[in-house]
Amino acid sequence: MLKGFREFLLRGNVVDLAVAVVIGAAFNAVVEKVVxxxxxxxxxxxFKADxxxxxxxxxxxGGGALAFGALIGAIINFVIVAAVVYFVFVLPMNHMRERTAKNTPEEPAAPSEQELLAEIRDLLREQRAGK
Incomplete structure (x- = not known):
């Protein structure tokens, strides 16, 4: 049970997610300062407002108020975060992947199931014919 839990924690996706959460929290402080x-x-x-x-x-x-400014502020925050994430993280990673993809040689295509089954059939025929 503990071995399975350890494997789950050390799986690449979980570690990547943890790093993303930490970077996201730190990045939130930057966005708040920009705003x-x-x-x-x-x-x-x-707007003559703080x-x-x-x-x-x-x-x-009946009391209360609609805060359209708060909604616009949330949208602006989202656009800022999305732009920085795209230009700082996604775009450089895509360029790096393209460069590494160009440098790695293409592997030949693996045979299909049909081809593998035909090979097995032929080998079995040869074995039977040899007896």
């Missing part, structure tokens, strides 16, 4: 130091000052100039969370508020008659 608080670049985007929020621009918003305060345009941040998007307080901009574009629509008061409801």
């Amino acid at each position: 608080s130091s670049l985007i929020n000052p621009l918003i305060s100039v345009v 941040s998007l969370d307080k901009a574009l508020m629509v008061e409801l008659p």
Whole structure:
């Protein structure tokens, strides 16, 4: 039971996922600083609000409010994260994979099941004929 658990933990996908979570958490701090130091000052100039969370508020008659600014802020955060992940991680990895794919020789195609079965059939015929 413990051996299976150890194999599960050391499987490549689990380790990659753990690294991604740690990098994602650290990256979240960078995104928050970009938003608080670049985007929020621009918003305060345009919308006369401290941040998007307080901009574009629509008061409801029964109390409460719709926070369109908070939704726009979340979308901006998502776009920033997606852009950085793509340009910093995905794009370089794709280029690296292409380079390594060019340098590795192509292996000949493995025979199909039909071809393997035909070989086995022929070998069995030869064995029977030899007796």
